[in-house]
Amino acid sequence: MKKKLFVGALIASSMMACAVAETAITTVNPNNIQESFYNPYLMKARKIVAKMTLDEKIGQMIVPTTTIMIPNPEDAKYLESLSDDKLIKKFGLDKIKKYHIGSILVGGNDVPFDANDPSLKMWQKIARLAKSQYSGPKGTELLLGTDEVHGNQHVIGSPLFPQNIGLGATHNPKLVKEAAKMTAAGTLESGFNWVYAPTVAIAHDYRWGRTYESFSQNPDIVKSMAYNFVEGLQATQNNHITGALATVKHFIGDGRTVNGLDEGNTEIDNIDELWAVDGAGYRGAIDANVGSLMPSYSSLNGIPMHYGGDKDLLQRITTTGIAGYKFEGIVVSDYAAISKAQAKYNMLNKDSQISFIDSLSMSINSGVDMIMLGIFNTAIPNHYPKDFLGEQSKDINSLYTHQNKTPWPKTLEGYNYSNDVDMLKAIKFAIEQKRIPMSRIDDAVTRIIAVKLAMKSKMKPVDNKQVQKASLKAAEQSLVLLKNDNKTLPVDPSDIKNVVLIGDYDDIGKQNGGWTVLWQGFTGNQWWLPGSEAKKHSGAMSYIDGLKNNFSKDTNFITKLNKDDKDNLSKNNTIALVVLSEKPYAEYHGDVDNNSPLYADEYKKPQSKFLGLKFTKKQAKEIKKLKALGIPIITVVQSGRPLVITDGNDKAPLQNSNAMIAAWLPGTSGGQAVANVITGSYKLKSFKTKINGKEYYSNTLPFAWPKNMEEVRSHNYSLFQEGYGLEN
Incomplete structure (x- = not known):
């Protein structure tokens, strides 16, 4: 199934779906666990958002990377020598207050400056300075996001857990909860409070480069692991998130793409099957009151998930719900995803090219609340709307040379659109041009503020010996x-x-x-x-x-x-x-x-x-x-x-x-x-548990094992079956 997309129909669809979102958010379903958790905060947030200016609202909607905020790696040498006030200006952190920015993130290659000193002390100082500039509503805090895929990986000296596929082999949800709890503790100690995990994809094709981020081929296992991971990470107590905010990702079908192509296209006619199998992790995470959700780079039946995917699934999960599950938290885009979606769309639709503003509008109208910026956040220069009065930033090649990386491929090459000020202008421009209704902006910011109100993170010193012990236990059982x-x-x-x-x-x-x-x-x-x-x-x-x-x-x-x-x-x-x-x-x-x-x-x-x-x-x-x-x-x-x-x-x-x-x-x-x-x-297979009524052992395969490349390509695996594992 391959669909050719047409920009007019897609924009109209996203605008119509936005109208649905405006009314659906007020509907209370007492059977929805997550809605009962976030509803009090949503009510408070609506009152707060009603008093915010447009600039304050837009500021809450962008998530620039530290690479954008602190573009010069050599500035790390000033961390100890300059006063806080001078560092804030030197690092560009004063923009947080000036532009009402509500969140920043540490990207995968933002740690550390040229990877010279990724110390706990360094991150604590940067986080403290950033938080000091936050000027958002009372009772909310700056979100500082980071990828913690298998532990507090950005701080050298942190014990690291097995990757998700290994955790899946433990078949031990309580152990996964403990690992997530310790990851949250390390994250909070570093000064950060938002984690872009867990990935809950089910890998259908092992050629996919993110297979190790998948817990299991078994939806019951994935659901249980997702629930326990979110429970451990967020540590909800007395109706507050006292740990780190979790992000369930990448919605939906990222592990089911054709030929295992990362960021590719998932082709499936039976959407109910997609939800039953690949939606299992989202059901578990929503049951655990997960606070944020990230759409996939991939497409569903030819429609990018950042534009809602086929059947407007992103809209459905955030408004009317899917099979009784409704997500009430923050939908955050993936890194540079708005520009990636635009570039891919234009490669596939030569006769109906879209601009970055089109892509931005469709994404927000389809349910994306926060836009993650990155140095790869590029848009093809010819597709900037002529009436957009924004200054084009530096070429991506010059921005990335300090990390000695090869430039982005020419198929996605263009001018950098990750400048935080440019993005603020772009969102405002789209609103002024009535491409994004004000009701959708209010809905997005209400979700953001509500989740922030629910957060009362408590930082406690991390006992590395205990984390080492848990890491060893997880490795043994994997x-x-x-x-x-x-x-x-x-x-x-x-x-x-x-x-x-x-x-x-x-x-x-x-x-x-x-x-x-x-x-x-x-x-x-x-x-x-x-x-x-x-x-x-x-x-x-x-x-x-x-x-x-x-x-x-x-x-x-x-x-x-x-x-x-x-x-x-x-x-x-x-x-x-x-x-x-x-x-x-x-x-x-x-x-x-x-x-x-x-x-x-x-x-x-x-x-x-x-x-x-x-x-x-x-x-x-x-x-x-x-x-x-x-x-x-x-x-x-x-x-x-x-x-x-x-x-x-x-x-x-x-x-x-x-x-x-x-x-x-x-x-x-x-x-x-x-x-x-x-x-x-x-002793292998020393742990036994029941998940959804079925018995499982540690040290057993979370995925079946292929005999040869023909089986890899056909997805028919005969060498060892799921659940196989010998004793020593």
Whole structure:
């Protein structure tokens, strides 16, 4: 199903839907849990909004990044030397008061300035200065948003949890709630109060680069995890959000796109099926009174979700509701999404091009309350309306050179539209031109103020030891034993004199994957150097670290085989650990085997046509020698999704291993967790629970596993089924 969109019809549709929103917000449904939570705040907010000026209202609707507020990375050197007043002006934070800005965010690559000092102290100071400039209504606070995909990832030294796919493998909702609670504590301690999590997508195609953000293929599991994540993060007490504000995302169908194309198109005729399956996480989050929701970059049946998607689903969830579920909180756009939607629309509709003002108007009229700005927030220059009297900002290329990144692909290239003042003008212009009715602006700001009134965040000091303990517990319960021939595992450490190490056994960056310090993550241990305070505070353990903790100090750890080793190594005194990893990635950078327009001009190519891992030629040669000596091969597959592990004869990991562990992306404690499984100090499948009446165990697959690339493309997975997992 492919639809060609026509701008006139779409704008008319968004204006008509806006009229529905004006009346629906006053309708009270006593059976709707979330409405009963937010309704008192909505009533107060309406009275407040009625007294606000237009400039004050518009200021609440934009979310600029710290990169926009503080565009010069070298200014970080002034943090300690300048007074607060001078820093506020130097960093542009005085604009918060001047333009009545209600929120700012830390983008994926905004942390820190050139990634030199992402310290807790630095973020606390920036947050304090920003909050001091907030001039919004009494009883509300500045929202400071950040991506905390698997822990307080922007502060070096923070313990990090497994990515969502690993949390899904725990099948332990209470553990997920605890992880979210600790993430909220770290976020609040940093000075921030709004988290862009959880992702509740169900990944239907493993070629999708965000598969690891998905908890499970099972809607019941996803619903339960979403509910508990929001409960833990927001910590609602006495009808107030005392933790950090949660954001359920990306509404809806982001994990169901054709060929797993990130930001692509979801094609489905049966919208009821979409809601029943892919809507499960939203049902769980709404049940937990989630305060904000983010639409997807993707489209539904050809209509961008930021324009409401097919059947106006974004409008429906925020007005009349879907199957009894109605969202009453803030709808915030994704990063630079308004411009992305415009650019994609224009690529698909050559005969009916739209302007940025059109895109902005359609998004707000379709239910978007807050516009997130980013340095990629571009609009094609030729499509600025001639009557818009805004000054075009600098070209995106010059704005992004300080981060040494390749410019945005030419298909999406244009002039930067992320300047906060320009965006304020654009919204005001659209109102003056009657493209956005004032009733919709009031509705949006009412939602924003209502959620802020509900927030009474309480910051408490974070006990890193407790977070480390929870991180290790989560990592242990996330590991899935795929193969264990002749009970290779566990091994008795007292029997082992030699441990041969091959592959990524000492790479904490790869253990964590994307969204670690920066958007795309890192390889190596640069943020967790031996003896550093960051490693100590995080409790980060690579595989060699964990094994050294569990084996005798006299054990030989061999990282390079020599000719004489065969005389000292035997099946009775030696094991070999091989660690295979996907390289870290986030979003479309992890897409495999699809042709995304985001890869235009070689900005970024798909990682491979092959969604799988093999031993390298050198590794296969070493493994063959070890097998000839009868030494057991224990392979750890470190990945953000199920991968093909059966290809390549001597290079095929599954066939050439005696034992195999799917470790996912286990976080900073992953090395210790795997060591505990190898030596038996942690027993797999030790946790059992019931979700929606069905029994589940920890350490079992949240997704079925493919045998080959044909199964990846057909979505028919036969190697291991969901729920599979062996005991050690």
